[in-house]
Every structure is written in structure tokens, then in C-alpha cells.
Amino acid sequence: MKKHLKLTDISKDGDEQLDEINIDELVPLPPPYxxxxxxxxxxxxxxxxxxxxVCNLDGVVSYAALPKPANKEEEEKYVGQFIAGLKKLLSKxxxxxxxxxLLLSIDYCARCQTCNDACxxxxxxxxxxxxxxxxxxxxxxxxxxxxxxxxxKLRAKLGGGDIELNWATISRLYELSYRCNLCxxxxxxxxxxxxxxxxxxxxxxxxxxEFGWAPKELHEKGTVLQLEVGSPTGLRPNVAIDNLKFxxxxxxxxxxxxxxxxxxxxxxxxxxxxxxxxxxxxxESVIAFTILCNAAGVNWTLSSEVGGYxxxxxxxxxxxxxxxxxxxxxxxxxxKLRVKKIVMGECGHEHKALITVADRLLTGDLIIPRxxxxxxLEDIVFSGKIKFDPTKNNFPVTLHDPCNVVRNLGIVExxxxxxxxxxxxxxxxxxHGVDNYCCGGGGGLSVMSDVNFTDWKVNVSxxxxxxxxxxxxxxxxxxEVGKYVCAPCLNCKLQLRDLFKYYGAREKSGIIYGGLxxxxxxAMVEIKKPFINWEEEQ
Amino acid sequence: xxxxxxxxxxxAYVFIIAMYVVKAIKIARLPLHLRWELYPVIYExxxxxxxxxxxxxxxxxxxxxxxxxKGILYLLKENLRFNDYFKSNRGYWLVLFPWHxxxxxxxxxHILCFFGALVIIxxxxxxxxxxYVIGKIFYYCILITGVFSFIAGAFGSIGLILKRQxxxxxxxxxxxxxxxxxxxxxxxxxxxLYAWIFADPTFAQYRDFWRGLLTLSPVSVEPATAVHxxxxxxxxxxxxxxxxxxxxxxxxxxFWVRWDDRPNFRGSKVERNITGLLNxxxxxxxxxxxxxRTWAEITAEEKYHEKTS
Ligand code: SF4
Ligand code: SF4
Numbered sequence: 080m081k082k083h084l085k086l087t088d089i090s091k092d093g094d095e096q097l098d099e100i101n102i103d104e105l106v107p108l109p110p111p112y113x114x115x116x117x118x119x120x121x122x123x124x125x126x127x128x129x130x131x132x133v134c135n136l137d138g139v140v141s142y143a144a145l146p147k148p149a150n151k152e153e154e155e156k157y158v159g160q161f162i163a164g165l166k167k168l169l170s171k172x173x174x175x176x177x178x179x180x181l182l183l184s185i186d187y188c189a190r191c192q193t194c195n196d197a198c199x200x201x202x203x204x205x206x207x208x209x210x211x212x213x214x215x216x217x218x219x220x221x222x223x224x225x226x227x228x229x230x231x232k233l234r235a236k237l238g239g240g241d242i243e244l245n246w247a248t249i250s251r252l253y254e255l256s257y258r259c260n261l262c263x264x265x266x267x268x269x270x271x272x273x274x275x276x277x278x279x280x281x282x283x284x285x286x287x288x289e290f291g292w293a294p295k296e297l298h299e300k301g302t303v304l305q306l307e308v309g310s311p312t313g314l315r316p317n318v319a320i321d322n323l324k325f326x327x328x329x330x331x332x333x334x335x336x337x338x339x340x341x342x343x344x345x346x347x348x349x350x351x352x353x354x355x356x357x358x359x360x361x362x363e364s365v366i367a368f369t370i371l372c373n374a375a376g377v378n379w380t381l382s383s384e385v386g387g388y389x390x391x392x393x394x395x396x397x398x399x400x401x402x403x404x405x406x407x408x409x410x411x412x413x414x415k416l417r418v419k420k421i422v423m424g425e426c427g428h429e430h431k432a433l434i435t436v437a438d439r440l441l442t443g444d445l446i447i448p449r450x451x452x453x454x455x456l457e458d459i460v461f462s463g464k465i466k467f468d469p470t471k472n473n474f475p476v477t478l479h480d481p482c483n484v485v486r487n488l489g490i491v492e493x494x495x496x497x498x499x500x501x502x503x504x505x506x507x508x509x510x511h512g513v514d515n516y517c518c519g520g521g522g523g524l525s526v527m528s529d530v531n532f533t534d535w536k537v538n539v540s541x542x543x544x545x546x547x548x549x550x551x552x553x554x555x556x557x558x559e560v561g562k563y564v565c566a567p568c569l570n571c572k573l574q575l576r577d578l579f580k581y582y583g584a585r586e587k588s589g590i591i592y593g594g595l596x597x598x599x600x601x602a603m604v605e606i607k608k609p610f611i612n613w614e615e616e617q
Numbered sequence: 618x619x620x621x622x623x624x625x626x627x628x629a630y631v632f633i634i635a636m637y638v639v640k641a642i643k644i645a646r647l648p649l650h651l652r653w654e655l656y657p658v659i660y661e662x663x664x665x666x667x668x669x670x671x672x673x674x675x676x677x678x679x680x681x682x683x684x685x686x687k688g689i690l691y692l693l694k695e696n697l698r699f700n701d702y703f704k705s706n707r708g709y710w711l712v713l714f715p716w717h718x719x720x721x722x723x724x725x726x727h728i729l730c731f732f733g734a735l736v737i738i739x740x741x742x743x744x745x746x747x748x749y750v751i752g753k754i755f756y757y758c759i760l761i762t763g764v765f766s767f768i769a770g771a772f773g774s775i776g777l778i779l780k781r782q783x784x785x786x787x788x789x790x791x792x793x794x795x796x797x798x799x800x801x802x803x804x805x806x807x808x809x810l811y812a813w814i815f816a817d818p819t820f821a822q823y824r825d826f827w828r829g830l831l832t833l834s835p836v837s838v839e840p841a842t843a844v845h846x847x848x849x850x851x852x853x854x855x856x857x858x859x860x861x862x863x864x865x866x867x868x869x870x871x872f873w874v875r876w877d878d879r880p881n882f883r884g885s886k887v888e889r890n891i892t893g894l895l896n897x898x899x900x901x902x903x904x905x906x907x908x909x910r911t912w913a914e915i916t917a918e919e920k921y922h923e924k925t926s
Binding site for chain 1: 644647648649650651652653654655656657658661695699701702705706709713785786787789790791792793794795860862863866867869870871873874875878880881882883887888891892894895897898899900901902903904905906912915916917
């Protein structure tokens with residue numbers, strides 16, 4: 080029986096789980112994925128975990144290090160910190176970066192709930208109340224109205240819906256802020272221009288910038304590691320160079336053409352910044368770029384500066400200060416190399432962070448042109464410098480649109496022009512383009528895997544995407560036909576990896592995933608053997 | 618009484634305009650924020666399929682001039698059609714739409730009364746059988762907008778109370794103020810309807826009241842009309858304390874956030890703005906921020922050149 084939550088429930092029974100996710104309530108998947116009971120579902124926490132960890136929302140834990148207050152004083156300290164953080168969020172000094180959008184979203188929501196139907200998490204969950212885009216936003220709004228605005232407490236009493244700010248509220252809001260992909264589908268559907276994803280991100284900022292609470296994969300092992308060592312993967316500059324040298328050799332051998340990746344070339348036209356995760360997990364993507372750039376005669380380079388070979392910027396997901404530090408680092412490197420422009424790798428949030436969001440963090444000679452990989456690849460493909468044979472890609476292909484490239488950046492067609500040209504069996508998902516569904520790993524979730532969080536991602540946040548993929552291939556869903564999901568974004572690929580593994584999509588339906596550059600190289604006349612590897616476990 | 622009505626009406630209009638202006642200025646003066654646009658940006662040339670200028674910079678630059686007009690037209694149309702609601706929740710639209718149409722028409726009704734009064738002052742009677750065409754036009758326009766606004770608004774108010782109660786999604790988020798608003802608007806619209814039916818079927822009194830308002834020579838009206846005038850004035854005074862400003866802030870949210878894709882060039886106004894903002898102090902408490910410095914100092918802090926190996 081579905082439980083209906085009230086907004087005020089958030090502050091009640093601090094140690095109790097607010098609601099649970101039932102596999103049979105989730106949006107159904109088409110056969111052969113319709114037997115939910117055959118899958119492991121979401122791992123139940125052990126009694127010991129329940130004792131140690133904060134798990135008072137949905138039985139899922141995204142951050143095991145979230146502290147529990149030892150006593151009333153500590154709880155009050157957290158409440159005080161939360162209010163202090165709210166004041167900073169509303170101040171021009173500490174939050175000039177997003178104050179105007181925040182206030183426009185806080186003050187003018189009509190509570191019409193139109194946005195709920197756009198949210199893949201809410202829909203996939205079988206419409207769980209706490210996953211509504213409006214649930215956390217409305218609570219946040221009421222807390223601001225009560226604790227920050229004049230006569231707020233009195234008005235809250237008179238107006239009803241009075242939310243008590245206590246440990247339960249704070250900890251549940253923390254977890255709730257990581258049950259959202261920041262995909263902004265809800266924002267797109269709001270007639271008032273209210274942006275619930277922005278509110279979610281502001282909440283994350285409050286926790287990170289005031290409390291120092293953020294998922295370890297995003298902060299400690301994310302931006303902090305990137306700024307110190309060079310990459311959240313832990314890959315150091317010399318190791319990155321070594322890895323790629325090795326890959327160059329390996330692919331020279333396997334493709335029969337000379338593969339050589341240039342490093343630190345001063346004055347190059349293009350500084351290409353991949354995600355280091357691609358070097359480690361999807362090396363064929365990185366090599367595909369080397370092959371394409373060299374074949375098209377692009378004057379390009381990679382950088383081995385700390386941070387220069389990893390374009391990710393997790394600050395985009397949770398912290399403006401970290402966002403600014405990483406973005407500035409990227410452009411400083413480009414300036415030092417005196418390149419003409421930076422080209423993003425196949426990484427959606429790198430695009431969003433560096434092309435648009437950070438655009439207003441840069442001044443003087445840090446304002447360096449930045450281009451999307453989609454237009455860059457389009458220019459290469461249609462330059463006439465490389466010969467293609469589209470029949471080499473004669474298998475069903477569909478395109479996953481990374482939210483940060485499409486809805487958040489407005490780059491929709493170049494990748495499609497390439498696919499229409501090079502993939503005879505290209506088909507769109509429904510919906511697609513700026514209306515796409517997030518892969519379920521957006522907002523930094525794809526790299527988070529604490530406790531049982533991955534279970535949630537594959538069962539809930541990635542569900543609508545998986546359903547769409549299956550529907551796009553519905554005409555040939557059997558395993559005998561190899562099918563390719565083109566996902567030109569590292570984080571999306573990481574999420575698809577988890578999804579496909581969990582559901583056995585490769586075995587049951589012959590579906591694999593990969594980037595765009597690999598598909599392009601696969602169609603090159605010069606490359607004799609298939610570049611896409613259908614056999615190997617990804 | 619007549620004087621009271623005049624003073625109250627003037628006060629209500631001055632109050633609401635002043636409040637809205639102050640609020641709008643407050644929002645407008647907030648600092649420039651980081652880019653956070655969302656596609657489609659409706660005034661971009663390829664917005665049909667969602668694309669932005671990042672796909673084609675030259676094309677975008679050419680289209681700059683047409684931006685404002687295209688955006689405003691789009692939002693005005695949306696404000697009139699409520700298309701999003703029509704698509705997402707038909708039942709809600711069915712009551713929300715007339716409620717808002719009630720507002721739009723009641724505003725139009727008062728604007729027409731204002732100009733109608735000017736027409737009368739200029740010596741052209743506003744009546745059904747006025748010898749001047751303009752008088753006739755004003756007569757019928759005032760009559761139609763008034764009557765339709767009262768009917769649509771009253772219907773919408775009742776409908777919204779029922780809908781908010783019966784739709785569990787809407788009910789969970791409704792506040793007592795929502796219901797108070799609906800009841801208040803219902804009373805305003807019903808009072809207008811009552812006055813029209815029982816006291817002022819051609820709005821002759823209302824037009825006369827407005828003439829008196831503008832010439833500062835108060836005229837007396839029937840109690841039912843007076844009640845409506847009082848309620849409508851109170852409603853105007855109350856409006857700034859509701860979310861009603863979303864009619865206006867919606868334009869800000871779209872133009873200044875959702876569609877704000879102005880790039881930052883060297884030497885541009887945007888760049889000058891950012892330079893100032895980066896000098897603001899940061900006082901966030903988390904240890905990694907090491908606050909007490911400015912944004913510029915924090916972001917420049919990172920010594921990046923040394924290769925760690
Ligand atoms: S955010 Fe927008 S769509 Fe969602 S409830 Fe508020 S006004 Fe409605
Ligand atoms: S940003 Fe995406 S996941 Fe988050 S609430 Fe909105 S629609 Fe849902």
C-alpha cells in the first residue's frame with residue numbers, strides 16, 4: 080500500500096526510515112526485464128549498518144560518513160549551522176553566483192506540481208512522494224520562510240505546514256539532495272521558470288560549503304584529489320602519459336595505423352581535455368580521438384599539468400568554490416600552453432562547467448574560447464579529410480543525450496548529423512534532444528557508490544533511461560543482433576555500465592554502449608578491423 | 618463615503634505599484650549570476666530543436682536584436698494560454714485558466730474604465746447609444762470585460778478550492794493562505810457580479826465613479842457597487858503579499874536565468890561585473906574553503922604548475 084507523505088513528516092521520528100522503495104511499485108520494464116523478483120533489488124541494510132549509519136530516508140545510504148549527533152547540544156549545533164548556511168546562501172557576498180536564480184525559484188512557485196511528471200526519478204519510483212522535485216524544494220522554501228524571513232515563526236504557525244528544523248529534517252534533506260540528477264527536466268517543464276534542480280544544488284552547496292559534508296567521491300576523492308594530484312581517478316601526470324603511451328602502442332598494433340598522442344605542445348590550436356576516467360575505463364574512446372585528430376590534421380595537444388588531463392569538474396554538482404577552483408585551473412593550463420581554444424572531451428558536465436557556468440568566473444586572459452566536442456567532431460567528420468564507409472556501422476544505434484550537453488548547453492544537432500551520416504540504422508529514443516531522460520547518473524551520482532547507493536541508481540534513477548533504450552530497440556531486442564547505445568559522456572557511460580551489468584542487457588539483448596568517437600573511427604575506411612569491440616565484457 | 622472610496626482607490630493603486638516596483642528593483646539589482654541557461658532558449662535561431670548558439674556562433678550574433686520581442690511574445694502567449702497546464706493537468710487547467718482570465722479581464726476592465734473616464738472628460742459620452750463610435754466601443758468593451766471577468770473569476774475561484782481539495786498532489790502542497798486567496802478572490806468577483814446584476818447593469822455608476830476619481834469630484838454610488846470598489850481596493854493592497862508577482866517575475870526568471878546565455882568577452886560589461894564580484898569576501902565555514910578571503914584569492918590560490926609525480 081503506497082504511503083502518502085506530508086511535508087511535515089520530514090521532521091518526525093528522526094531515526095525511522097521515512098518510506099521504502101518497493102521493487103513492484105517501480106515503473107515496469109518490458110520483457111525480458113519485467114521480472115523484478117529475479118533481480119537482487121536494493122540491498123537491505125544490516126542491523127549493524129542501521130545502528131551506525133544515518134538511514135532515515137529511503138533505506139539507501141549515499142554517504143556513510145554523515146555524522147549522527149551524540150546529544151541534544153550537538154543537534155542544536157547542526158540546526159544553528161544550517162541557519163547560518165541559509166543566511167549565507169541568501170547573501171550577495173557568499174552566493175552572488177546563484178542568488179538571483181535562487182530567489183526567483185524560492186519565492187514564485189505556484190505549487191501546481193506540473194514539474195513532477197517530468198522527473199525521471201519520481202516517475203520511475205512509482206511516484207514516491209519524497210522524490211517529487213517539489214518535495215525537498217517546498218521544505219527548503221518553508222524553512223527559509225520560517226527561520227530567515229521577518230516574523231517567520233509566527234507566520235509558519237498561522238499558515239500551517241510548519242516545518243521543524245531538527246536533526247531529522249537536516250539529515251533527510253542531505254540525503255534527498257542526492258536523490259536528484261540535477262537533470263533539470265523539472266525546470267524545463269515549469270511554467271513559472273522555477274528551477275527545482277537549482278534548489279537541490281543550493282542545498283548540496285549549503286551542506287558542503289558550511290558543514291563540509293559532501294559525498295567522498297565528489298569532494299575528498301573528487302575535486303580535492305583533482306587539484307592535488309591531477310584527477311579524481313588518482314591518475315598522476317606521469318602515469319597518465321605512460322598509460323597513453325602504452326595505449327598508443329597497443330592500438331598502433333591493433334589498427335595498423337600509427338597512433339601517437341601529442342602532449343604539452345605549446346601554441347597548439349586545440350587543447351583537448353579528456354576525462355581521465357576514459358583513459359582508465361574506456362581507453363578506446365581516448366584513442367579514437369587521437370586517430371581522428373591526427374587523420375584530420377588538427378594541430379592539437381593534451382596537457383600533463385595537474386588537472387590538465389582530466390576535464391571533470393565535480394564542483395558543478397555540489398560546491399561553487401570547488402567549481403571555480405577547478406575551472407580556473409583548466410583555463411590557466413590552456414593559457415600557459417598558449418593554445419587557441421580548449422575542446423571538451425566526451426564529458427557532459429565538463430561541457431556545462433567550463434563552457435557556460437564558469438564563463439562568468441573568468442576575466443582577462445583567462446577568457447579562452449572553449450568548444451564542445453560535438454561541433455569539433457562534426458567539423459572533422461565533414462571536413463572531407465577522412466574517408467568513411469557507413470556500412471561498417473550497419474547495426475542499430477541509438478543516441479543517449481547527456482543532459483549537460485543538450486538541455487543545459489543547447490548542443491543538439493551536430494552529434495545527430497554525424498550519426499545520421501555514419502550509422503544507417505540510427506534511431507532516436509523517445510523523448511530525446513532537450514527533452515531526453517537523464518541516464519540516472521547525472522548530478523555526480525554516477526561516480527557515487529557508497530553503501531547501497533549503486534542499487535538505487537540502477538533500480539530507480541536509471542530506470543526510465545533503461546526503459547527508453549529498450550523501447551528504442553524494441554524491433555530487434557533479441558541478443559542475436561548487436562546494438563549500440565552512443566553515450567558521448569564519461570559519466571553517462573559509467574552509469575550505463577552499472578545499468579547494463581545489473582540487468583544483463585548485453586547477454587539478454589545484445590546491447591552495448593560507448594562513445595561517439597569510437598563509432599566514427601569504426602566507420603573509417605582506413606581502419607581495417609572493427610574498432611568497436613562487441614565481444615569483450617565492458 | 619464617496620470621498621473615502623476615492624482615497625482608498627488612489628491608495629490601493631499607489632500601494633500596489635510602489636510595492637511591485639520595489640520588489641522588481643530588488644530582484645533586478647541582485648548581482649550577476651553564473652550562467653545557468655536551459656534549452657531551448659526560445660529566441661535563438663535554432664531553438665525549434667533546442668539548439669543554442671554554441672552550435673553556431675555566427676548565426677547567434679545576428680539574431681541578437683530580435684531576442685527581446687521574440688521572448689516577450691512567447692511569454693505573453695504562455696500567460697494567456699496556460700499551455701503547460703493544459704498538457705499536464707487538464708482538470709487543474711479547467712479551473713486555473715478561468716481564474717487567471719478573470720484577473721486579466723478585471724485588470725483590462727479597470728484600464729478601460731480609466732481610459733473610458735478620459736473619453737467622458739473629453740466630452741464624449743460612453744453609452745450604448747453614444748453618437749461617438751469611441752463612446753460605443755468603450756461602453757461595450759467595459760461591459761464585456763467586466764461581466765466576463767466576474768463570471769470567469771468566480772467560477773475559477775470555486776473550482777480551485779474544490780480542485781485543491783480533491784487532487785491529492787495539489788492538496789499536499791496547499792497552504793491555508795491558498796484557500797484564503799481563493800475565498801478572497803471569490804468574494805471580490807462575486808461582489809462585482811452582484812453589483813452588476815442588482816445595482817449597475819450597464820456599469821454606468823462605475824464609469825461615473827472613475828470620472829469622479831480622475832476629476833477629483835467624488836460621486837456617490839449604490840452600496841453594492843461601493844462594496845465591490847472597497848473589496849477590489851483591498852484586494853490590490855493584498856496582492857503584493859501573495860505570489861501574484863509571478864506574472865512579472867516569470868519574465869525575469871526566463872530572461873535573466875533560463876534564457877540568459879550572454880557570453881563573457883574580454884572588455885565586456887559582463888567581464889567588468891565579474892571582476893567586481895570576484896572581490897567579494899567569502900565567509901563559508903567548511904574547512905576546505907579557508908574563508909576570510911575573496912573569491913578571486915580563493916580561486917587563484919591553487920598553485921598548479923608543479924607536476925606531481
Ligand atoms: S516548480 Fe513550477 S511546475 Fe513545479 S510546482 Fe512550482 S510552479 Fe509548478
Ligand atoms: S533535476 Fe531531474 S532528477 Fe532532479 S528533481 Fe528535477 S527532474 Fe527530477
